Amino acid sequence: MSPHLVLAEQGSVNRVWNAAESMQAGKPVWTGDAIHRGRTIEDIVHATWIPGQEAPDLARPRHGGPLSYRILALQCNQPLLESLPTRLRGLDPYEVITPHQISRPWDADQWIVNR
16 A cells, blocks of 8 residues: 555545535635536546656655555544534535645545545
8 A cells, every 4th residue: 555545535524624624614715616516536647647757745655654554644544534414514515625736626525535
């Protein structure tokens, strides 16, 4: 398991959480065109990433560590994931949009559910 998976999941939850709270406050983090609406992550990545492109710097691990540590770190993300439905309550997940560093706007479904 790649250390990137732990960081990517934490980043995804953080982005969706922030976008949901911002929408509830009337200040959406993304107001542009939802150019990827209805597309799968695989389709978006295929269309927007250059073959062999690396993850953005903020999602690149700074240290390694044993597999057992990475597995536990990923499991520690579970309470964050389980809290998201509460944060999204009353919002349309397709309208909770925040930009990806490479592919631009993804909605909450694409960030979390569609992974």
